[in-house]
Amino acid sequence: MTAVNIDTAASTGKAKSSVYRRAHAADLSAVGEPFQWVLGGALAMGCVLIAGLLLLVFWNGLVTFWPKPIEVVRLTDGAMVAGEPFRTESFRVTADQLAKVPADKRAAIATDDGFADRTLYRTGNYDIYNDDFRWVPDYEVASVERPADMVYVERLEWGPLIGRIKSAIVNGTAVPADRLTPAGLAAAHDAARARWAQIQHIERDLIGDVNHTIEKARLRVRSVELSSGADSPAYRAAQQRFSDENVKLQERFQALTKQAQALRAEDAKDTVTFAEIGGKEKAVNLSAVVRFFQPNELSIFGKIGVYLGRWWEFLSTEPREANTEGGILPAIFGTVAMTLLLVIFVAPFGVITALYLREYAKQGRLVAVVRISVNNLAGVPSIVYGVFGLGFFAYIVGGSIDQVFFPERLPSPTFGTGGLFWAALTLALLTVPVVIVATEEALAAVPRSMREGSLACGASKWQTIRRIVLPRAMPGIMTGIILAMARGAGEVAPLMLVGVVKLAPELPIDGYFPYIHLERSFMHLGFHIYDVGFQSRNSEAGKPMVFVTTLLLILLIVVMNAAAIYIRNRLRRQFAGSQF
Amino acid sequence: MPDGSQVEYDKTVYHPVRGENGTALDIEKFSLWYSEKQALFENSLVVERGLVTALIGPSGCGKSTLLRSINRMNDLIDGLRIGGQMKIDGRDIYGPGIDVIALRKRMGMVFQKPNPFPMTIFENVIYPLRVDGVTDKTMLEETVERSLRGSALWDEAKDRLHESALGMSGGQQQRLCIARAIAGDPEVLLMDEPCSALDPIATSRIEELIDELAGHYTIVIVTHNMQQAARVSQNTAFMYLGRLIEYGATETMFTTPKAERTQAYITGRFG
Ligand SMILES: Nc1ncnc2c1ncn2[C@@H]1O[C@H](COP(=O)(O)OP(=O)(O)O)[C@@H](O)[C@H]1O
Ligand SMILES: [Mg+2]
Numbered sequence: 057m058t059a060v061n062i063d064t065a066a067s068t069g070k071a072k073s074s075v076y077r078r079a080h081a082a083d084l085s086a087v088g089e090p091f092q093w094v095l096g097g098a099l100a101m102g103c104v105l106i107a108g109l110l111l112l113v114f115w116n117g118l119v120t121f122w123p124k125p126i127e128v129v130r131l132t133d134g135a136m137v138a139g140e141p142f143r144t145e146s147f148r149v150t151a152d153q154l155a156k157v158p159a160d161k162r163a164a165i166a167t168d169d170g171f172a173d174r175t176l177y178r179t180g181n182y183d184i185y186n187d188d189f190r191w192v193p194d195y196e197v198a199s200v201e202r203p204a205d206m207v208y209v210e211r212l213e214w215g216p217l218i219g220r221i222k223s224a225i226v227n228g229t230a231v232p233a234d235r236l237t238p239a240g241l242a243a244a245h246d247a248a249r250a251r252w253a254q255i256q257h258i259e260r261d262l263i264g265d266v267n268h269t270i271e272k273a274r275l276r277v278r279s280v281e282l283s284s285g286a287d288s289p290a291y292r293a294a295q296q297r298f299s300d301e302n303v304k305l306q307e308r309f310q311a312l313t314k315q316a317q318a319l320r321a322e323d324a325k326d327t328v329t330f331a332e333i334g335g336k337e338k339a340v341n342l343s344a345v346v347r348f349f350q351p352n353e354l355s356i357f358g359k360i361g362v363y364l365g366r367w368w369e370f371l372s373t374e375p376r377e378a379n380t381e382g383g384i385l386p387a388i389f390g391t392v393a394m395t396l397l398l399v400i401f402v403a404p405f406g407v408i409t410a411l412y413l414r415e416y417a418k419q420g421r422l423v424a425v426v427r428i429s430v431n432n433l434a435g436v437p438s439i440v441y442g443v444f445g446l447g448f449f450a451y452i453v454g455g456s457i458d459q460v461f462f463p464e465r466l467p468s469p470t471f472g473t474g475g476l477f478w479a480a481l482t483l484a485l486l487t488v489p490v491v492i493v494a495t496e497e498a499l500a501a502v503p504r505s506m507r508e509g510s511l512a513c514g515a516s517k518w519q520t521i522r523r524i525v526l527p528r529a530m531p532g533i534m535t536g537i538i539l540a541m542a543r544g545a546g547e548v549a550p551l552m553l554v555g556v557v558k559l560a561p562e563l564p565i566d567g568y569f570p571y572i573h574l575e576r577s578f579m580h581l582g583f584h585i586y587d588v589g590f591q592s593r594n595s596e597a598g599k600p601m602v603f604v605t606t607l608l609l610i611l612l613i614v615v616m617n618a619a620a621i622y623i624r625n626r627l628r629r630q631f632a633g634s635q636f
Numbered sequence: 637m638p639d640g641s642q643v644e645y646d647k648t649v650y651h652p653v654r655g656e657n658g659t660a661l662d663i664e665k666f667s668l669w670y671s672e673k674q675a676l677f678e679n680s681l682v683v684e685r686g687l688v689t690a691l692i693g694p695s696g697c698g699k700s701t702l703l704r705s706i707n708r709m710n711d712l713i714d715g716l717r718i719g720g721q722m723k724i725d726g727r728d729i730y731g732p733g734i735d736v737i738a739l740r741k742r743m744g745m746v747f748q749k750p751n752p753f754p755m756t757i758f759e760n761v762i763y764p765l766r767v768d769g770v771t772d773k774t775m776l777e778e779t780v781e782r783s784l785r786g787s788a789l790w791d792e793a794k795d796r797l798h799e800s801a802l803g804m805s806g807g808q809q810q811r812l813c814i815a816r817a818i819a820g821d822p823e824v825l826l827m828d829e830p831c832s833a834l835d836p837i838a839t840s841r842i843e844e845l846i847d848e849l850a851g852h853y854t855i856v857i858v859t860h861n862m863q864q865a866a867r868v869s870q871n872t873a874f875m876y877l878g879r880l881i882e883y884g885a886t887e888t889m890f891t892t893p894k895a896e897r898t899q900a901y902i903t904g905r906f907g
Binding site: 419503505506507508509510511512513514515516519523524527528 | 707709712714737738740741743744745747749751752753754763764766767768813816817820
């Protein structure tokens with residue numbers, strides 16, 4: 057008992073006084089505020105978890121592109137392995153393996169309870185060995201070296217190649233031996249890459265242009281056929297025009313193809329032959345080499361150069377090799393475009409709904425039911441929205457749009473399948489409860505005296521809402537929109553049903569009328585993470601890319617949120633008057 | 637009660653000063669219910685044009701309710717019912733076909749707590765004009781100057797017209813609200829305890845201001861401060877539990893009240 061008992065009558069057990077006497081000392085629970093520690097501890101725990109998550113993602117994401125050394129390992133059986141040491145772990149040696157281990161090493165393993173260490177090497181050369189990685193147990197290693205002349209080659213196809221430069225042919229003539237290094241071949245490499253870019257330009261942009269024109273002409277004919285019938289004179293005239301046009305286009309197509317073929321023939325004259333550590337040789341077109349360098353010899357500046365070059369490639373190019381290599385520009389673009397579109401849909405829709413609910417609807421049971429339903433919408437699993445988006449938006453609404461506006465393109469769907477527009481609309485539906493709830497709260501927080509002041513000045517209800525209520529509620533509304541945006545940008549599951557694809561052939565914005573193609577399917581960072589990490593041929597190679605892409609997704613969401621918060625704060629300052 | 641019928645006044649408790657410009661408001665047997673609860677019981681009084689009329693009485697007696705019925709601010713409340721009539725210039729304020737917004741434009745209102753909008757001083761004053769869609773710049777500027785002079789705020793505010801109104805002191809804010817109320821050139825000014833949130837110095841400034849405004853506007857002011865009522869008004873209405881007990885010339889009310897309850901209230905025996 058901590059209480060100081062001053063009622064002696066009570067303490068001696070005599071008749072108890074009915075007057076309550078407070079103890080003249082603080083109760084234990086009032087000292088030191090014990091709950092403060094519990095509450096603070098919970099907060100600290102949350103912070104540690106978030107910091108740990110960010111640290112993990114940032115660290116793994118940031119080191120991925122840093123060039124690692126190449127080790128050449130001589131095994132006890134005389135075989136050679138060359139590769140980047142990827143990671144080391146300890147493993148239990150099986151009886152079969154143990155049987156092949158020399159006696160002295162077997163004793164060492166036995167003292168470790170049957171465990172030994174092994175290292176995972178990224179050996180590359182997938183086209184030769186059908187594997188990118190190889191485990192090397194420590195007990196098999198005879199010696200490890202880092203020879204300076206080992207070259208790491210990033211290729212357009214087949215992933216990295218690790219080996220030595222054996223010979224090279226530039227423009228049909230052999231390169232002298234003293235220039236058989238990445239530095240010595242740099243000029244030829246640059247020229248080959250420039251030529252490669254030119255081939256790409258011809259084959260994708262110019263020939264793509266021709267194909268686009270042909271397709272448009274074909275659609276014109278088809279729509280004439282649909283409107284006036286297959287044996288009408290109008291149709292025959294259109295057909296005639298089409299074949300005239302087609303002749304010209306085919307000519308241009310042939311010319312472009314010839315041009316590209318000439319360049320390719322030129323290109324085939326520049327090759328470099330690599331010898332990998334096992335003695336096999338591989339000739340590669342110089343233009344198919346994205347980047348090659350000697351990592352064991354690289355200075356710190358050289359390493360930084362490679363590092364930045366890889367980042368730039370990552371951010372500015374399209375993916376290749378089933379998304380495990382190349383860049384993620386289309387995914388960044390798709391994520392940003394979808395998020396912006398989502399905001400464009402969700403903001404007016406949510407705000408108008410909340411305005412009606414709070415300001416105009418009669419506050420009765422019906423409104424209460426609607427409000428509860430809206431709140432509960434936020435708890436519906438997101439994939440359900442995906443199903444709804446696909447079934448309703450894409451198939452029903454989109455299908456009808458196709459019937460009415462794009463009949464000439466059928467049976468291939470235009471709006472009748474998943475796409476950017478439907479994806480953004482689906483996510484808008486998913487996030488609209490957030491905006492409605494936030495807006496309603498912000499509206500309710502506008503003091504009654506403000507509304508009365510405005511009405512007393514002869515303002516109508518709408519004028520009061522527009523001039524007084526909405527500006528005051530705007531920061532709260534913006535907060536809701538920001539929350540909705542953050543939620544929508546990170547959502548993946550519903551998108552897989554309504555328009556996100558592994559590899560989108562075209563961006564939703566390009567140079568062809570009407571320039572913005574909201575019906576197109578698109579790529580998304582969230583889905584890209586899933587795809588690279590778990591759907592690619594080699595998940596070990598994809599793992600670092602998972603972290604880099606995650607890092608990018610986080611950064612992107614942070615940047616978009618920061619921009620929105622900046623806008624909100626400017627609005628707040630603007631509406632609150634200038635001098636606060 | 638048949639339409640247009642004259643209320644018969646009990647002359648013993650109904651002795652207001654008559655103005656020279658006729659009546660502004662004619663309240664006839666006006667009753668009001670908040671849902672089930674009746675807040676006003678058949679109140680009848682005539683507000684003289686150009687005079688200051690004070691409403692006094694213990695708190696909860698329905699002064700604000702009566703005042704807010706005049707510009708139909710009570711319309712916002714769910715479940716409100718009224719009985720009787722209230723007329724401005726002979727037109728029934730609650731009659732069918734009345735344009736509430738046009739009605740409110742004829743009246744300015746000042747609230748108990750200063751409620752400037754979170755905008756600049758300038759925008760606050762011209763709010764009624766903005767609502768009317770006035771864009772003529774000189775018109776707006778002249779209105780601001782006239783209204784701020786009218787509310788004795790011009791000298792303090794003229795150098796900071798484009799700063800936020802929320803940076804002003806409470807007394808200044810209330811005078812700004814008065815400027816806003818008179819910017820739309822109303823006929824009637826309704827004031828609900830305009831000084832109750834202010835310190836004595838700000839209060840006396842507002843009282844002087846009411847004196848100055850008195851000639852130009854018909855003013856109805858609610859106050860729980862009897863000295864204030866005595867200082868600023870020509871007529872005073874005493875209300876008690878939703879009923880009008882006595883309505884008369886302020887001087888007479890405070891020196892020789894006719895009703896017993898009035899006497900009890902102003903001598904401080906209850907309230
Ligand atoms: N919005 C409302 N709903 C229900 N009752 C109200 C409301 N406003 C005021 N009342 C009641 O009406 C009576 C008169 O209130 P009010 O006019 O504010 O008094 P006063 O201004 O004289 O102090 C009080 O009993 C009060 O409780
Ligand atoms: Mg009141």
